Amino acid sequence: MRDLLGGKGAGLAEMTRAGLPVPPGFTITTETCLAYFDSGGHLPPGLGDEVRAAMDELESRTGKQFGVAANPLLVSVRSGARVSMPGMMDTILNLGLNDETVAGLARLTSNERFAYDAYRRFMAMFGNVVLGIEKDQFDRVVDEAKQKAGVATDPELTADRWKEVIAQFREIVRIHTGAPFPQDVHEQLELAIEAVFDSWNSKRAIDYRKYNKIPDDWGTAVSVCSMVFGNLGDDSGTGVAFTRDPNTGEKLLFGEYLRNAQGEDVVAGIRTPMKIADLQNSQPDVYAQFVAIAHQLETHYKDMQDLEFTVERGKLWMLQTRSGKRSAEAAVKIALDLARDGLITQNDAVARVDAASLDQLFHARIDPNEQFEVAGVGLNASPGAATGQVVFDADTAAERGAKGESVILVRVETAPDDVHGMIAAKGVLTSRGGATSHAAVVARGMGRPCVAGFDAMTIDGRAKTATIGTHVLHEGDWITIDGTTGKVVVGKLTLIPPPSQPPEWLASFLGWADAAARMEVWANADTPDDAQRARDLGATGIGLCRTEHMFMQKERLPVVQRMIISDTPQARAKALAQLLPFQKDDFAGILAAMAGYPVTIRLLDPPLHEFLPSLEQLLVETTELRITKGESDPVYVEKMRVLGRVRALHEQNPMLGLRVCRLGIVYPEIYAMQVRAIFEASCELRARGVDARPDVMIPGVGTREEMQTTYDAVKSVADEVILAHGTPVPYRIGTMIELPRACVVAGELASIAQFFSFGTNDLTQTTYGYSRDDAESSFIPRYLEKKILKDDPFQVLDRVGVGGLMRLGVERGRAARGDLKIGICGEHGGEPSSVAFCNELGLDYVSCSPYRVPIARLAAAQAALA
């Protein structure tokens, strides 16, 4: 009934049915909420009567009366959505108090201080949530009262002080609304219900849903519950507990209990609560009952529960049960334990862990042994921890980053002009902007930790200082951010790099996942180290080995540049001959690391000018030389020659230019060298008994003729090398499907190619007509803000457009070649919802970066189970 009653309401109903001690109450459904919105903010007709009837029932259950001073019934009014949105919507406690019932409550409890404390809490909450008065105004009155009384904490204020506070609250309400504080308890209730509904559409709730991808049209339920009080003395109290440790997953009650307090006091953190286990000493009966209930609820829900409870004068009341939020580590361990205890199946365990959350395990984290004070918490915009020296502008970040210094770029917000600084920084911290701000989107795209919207920080751009509470940071001061949690810490902390191998518990869990999955998980790796890491993390193949990264390495780049700048095929051939041994070594290392598994090697892909000196820099340098040294200076002459060649190779839109297989067709000698390197390495490995399994992938094919020409060229060199070595090497030749036209003519391509790998990065670029380099730092953030895009299509595969073309490609490819192996090697291969879509399309494997292999393994399993 979660959809209708919300998580909270459903939990309360379920506990009531199980005979647990729950304060009587009732829930107004999410449907009512939607009807309220549809009618433009009017409660549906008849609801008033139903609420009145339910309140009558509550009165009879509790023996109290709503709005009657003699024995007043007080209620809480809480929101509750299908899924928990902690702190995002509003709650009102102690509703039913007015100037008369508060006196009755004082008499009844013989505790005037308690009663007026309850009333002032109610007035402040109601004033804020229902009447829209800023919380600060109420808080200021309480602060002044404490100052006046010379005390530090609320509990020290006497009943009379609270009465004075209440008088001032009345005045605030009167000034603000032009009317006295509502005394009619039924009016209070109706207004409160409407306010809770309205809180579904508060900005923070909308932002939260957007970030967490919760639909806007779910609405919230409203639970009305009779109040119980934990602040009626030392035999009262309030607590929160998890049935297991939400950080480690360990099976023990984990939580806190605050004696003589209401729930909000725990949250406010004014007094230090005791550990839940200590309740055993002070109230052993209550503790024993709570332990039993916790066990019962966990067994009932077959999951770790997050419980809220109150003890009122020695009697335990359960206020909430829900599946508890937990760390990724805890999620996996709990799922393993529950399955081992027979409460759930192995597949249930696999299905239950959020695949994306495993990402936490593979980012740098703050060393848990570090003692530190959290300066504040911002939005966890891009995961991972980073520590570095504060810099306030992108140019400085770029300059110091280039020197190898660790810097954190600290800005009010970022703009496209800052991207070079973000690249150079270890992490990004902004004081403004949400989960779809420029900083957040760009940082996630480039894998930089980022804490955004950290509004506890004030930046003075001219003075170059950032103020966080009492800390004033200058450029060069150390700071640590945790983009996984949003935490910001002043100072340098030790970070723990991500593990290269999964710990034993994760390995077991992923083993269960593998058993359930249909698709294999491969990895994208360009070096032997990466390949080894991918294998350690469970990859059963390399789906994309990019050969261009090898070209970029320092000692090779000059040779590559000679090759490109050479004016004759002869000179080019000479440079290529020098590159051959490098490439052969690279391939040998990767093929050996993945022995027994396929390694898909993509032939050269990027435009050649990516390997050349920057045109902009050459323009500046040649201009300088011309003026200072003259046009006959030999350095000038040589630089002008290079400039001429760079300009000739310069393209308006290199992404759509002379690259991919076009390179291999226009300069066949480049691909020939690469293929020779692959097969010489393979032959030598196999001669030594290493099971090298190279697959050659041709990028960017768009026509049958391109496929045939490159296929023939590759096959001819491969077979020649194999024949010369006399060592058979099993291999396949396939293509990357990364152009819309390739999807349309997939049948023709598959009649030649032996495998397809969807290059969804490029396919997304051409399907949308977005250049990733440009779009993610310019209009995509704006599009996400304006809801033109639901997700960044470079992060989450677009099922309709890009996916529609992929579907075409799969259907036509398989129709032409039944056993066509099809995978994906775009970055989507490590994103769970994209993995699910690939499973739906019938792909054979997904390939992703090594650290995302565990996520993909779990996502593949969940897709198969779904």
Next chain:
Amino acid sequence: MRDLLGGKGAGLAEMTRAGLPVPPGFTITTETCLAYFDSGGHLPPGLGDEVRAAMDELESRTGKQFGVAANPLLVSVRSGARVSMPGMMDTILNLGLNDETVAGLARLTSNERFAYDAYRRFMAMFGNVVLGIEKDQFDRVVDEAKQKAGVATDPELTADRWKEVIAQFREIVRIHTGAPFPQDVHEQLELAIEAVFDSWNSKRAIDYRKYNKIPDDWGTAVSVCSMVFGNLGDDSGTGVAFTRDPNTGEKLLFGEYLRNAQGEDVVAGIRTPMKIADLQNSQPDVYAQFVAIAHQLETHYKDMQDLEFTVERGKLWMLQTRSGKRSAEAAVKIALDLARDGLITQNDAVARVDAASLDQLFHARIDPNEQFEVAGVGLNASPGAATGQVVFDADTAAERGAKGESVILVRVETAPDDVHGMIAAKGVLTSRGGATSHAAVVARGMGRPCVAGFDAMTIDGRAKTATIGTHVLHEGDWITIDGTTGKVVVGKLTLIPPPSQPPEWLASFLGWADAAARMEVWANADTPDDAQRARDLGATGIGLCRTEHMFMQKERLPVVQRMIISDTPQARAKALAQLLPFQKDDFAGILAAMAGYPVTIRLLDPPLHEFLPSLEQLLVETTELRITKGESDPVYVEKMRVLGRVRALHEQNPMLGLRVCRLGIVYPEIYAMQVRAIFEASCELRARGVDARPDVMIPGVGTREEMQTTYDAVKSVADEVILAHGTPVPYRIGTMIELPRACVVAGELASIAQFFSFGTNDLTQTTYGYSRDDAESSFIPRYLEKKILKDDPFQVLDRVGVGGLMRLGVERGRAARGDLKIGICGEHGGEPSSVAFCNELGLDYVSCSPYRVPIARLAAAQAALA
């Protein structure tokens, strides 16, 4: 039977059947040719016997005997493909002559000079075509003989001189082949047949087919025909004639007759032939017979015929009839006349004219009143005539072109480095390279006249001279090229610009076309002049009015730049307010010119930085200023500010960047200004009684959300302006379909948009992943050479890939909105085969540049008739 017998063989067979005087002969089919190729160059078994039997039949028909000196049968062996490929394949005449039969022929004709002349002709042709000896070697002997004899022309040489020539020919053959000239006439015939087959695969034939899109697998037929001789005295002769004037289409016999000559003498142009009409005076009976036959053939074939004939001692022999090649003007006029004479229907007339040929009528031409000597003929690589001063390098071309001078860029061949010079030049002339050379492809792409592969020209790059025959041209000398015909003329000629209105005969003809067509033809026009021209040429709407060209105009660019460089929305608003009156004037002019017809105005499309100063130039300028003036120089400071903004707007791949509707979403004020200008102009026009019909087109939409957002924004401003003016304006809001994703989600888009227009330039770019700017000057020429691409997809619409996506777009769009208006406004809209495809897809209109409107009208009609 053309497919099997070739054009020539079929014509001969048809004439024979009609009882016309045709020398007896037979034809070996194209199938035999293909079998010959398939077997790797062996004549099929049995062919020898069939040929022998056919020769026996020929002997009995002619009463002559093959290889017998007493009465020798001589034959011609000619190629003949399905379509005429003039001069591309080989022919051998007088086959059957050897040392014995030549003597017999001399006796029989009592004309020794004739006989040995015939023999030397045969030997030279056979030596060249069959034995592969260079023609020059034979020509040189004849030249020497004339020198020695002190005569100027061949006919002046005596029989004895010819015998000496023949002796030397024998020696040439012996040296070259190591064997005597073949004396066995059957061996001669077999070798000749093989040689004609082989000539199908000569380089020039292959190039010709590639350029004219004739399939390589058609093969050629071989016609063997008994010889008749036009050089047996003054009652003999040879002639060629068209049944109508192939230049003007006028109904009169048009051709030439050369007395006492063989066909090749006419072609060689040694003696000046007489006009065909003059034959009436010298041989009235023959002339009357020929006139009757010409009429009979034209009536039979229902088309203008190109005839070859020989008169042998007063007897007329028809050697060939075929549909004659003609100018576009003649084609139209002949079709009109034939239809008016009732020989063909109006629709036949429409179907018969090559739509693409109408292009000739709308390019600059050389004034027909100009008297000039043609220096030579190269490949007609890009149509139109151009006259200008010779320059030898692209930089000079760019420099002088920028000054407004008319230059012709003359190069051995062009490369991507030359493109800026090609843009600045009036035309391009190269001495090397074919129809798919860089020069040809790029010049066609940019609409520059180009003559390529003009190998009569030698270029000395260092001396900066071009030698054509006796002319030595220096930089600055005038030259005229005609890219329509391939002619090159030394000197400056008067050119006739294309007409802005179709002449009456063309208007009538296109009227017939319009009656047959289903699709409308609209035009792409950005100015009132262009719109008027389009209307004059028959456009019934504007399918694409690009608003950015208006932004580029000299007096507006500074305002546009202010708008872009402005840091605040306020400053941007101010600049936009200044642009509004300009845009309003532009729109008013175009809407008025097209009154009564729809004008589709596309909102701003290109990336903003296209309007800004060049980044490269700014880098050079700021570096210069920094060194010479210092960093505090105010000009430097301002330039650096501009540089900063230009760099911030700089994109890696502007084609895929912040452009199209993305601009309108990120900067809504730009589109709002444009829409305001459109509707203020429309309201004011309509208030004055002018039937303005604006349609607003949103470019580059890829998602439903983009469509909805921009649709709402446009509608709101449009309706606001209309309301304020109180003048109703009918209008539609639609979108350009130019992204693969738009085709996939066309259904969602059509639920909002009221029309689609396929922007196939951009759609081709993204479907193939080719940047047109880069690809057409780099790898597309290579792809065409290597046959990876059959056509440049930016010239001829790719039916499979781009077309496949268009089909999806049409189906889904129409499914969502039955009355969705769909057109095309890419440049393909004026290319006949693409127009045919659009018709097949069910589009409502095609839109093309004004001068291509007549082509599109005809192509639309032909598509409907097909």
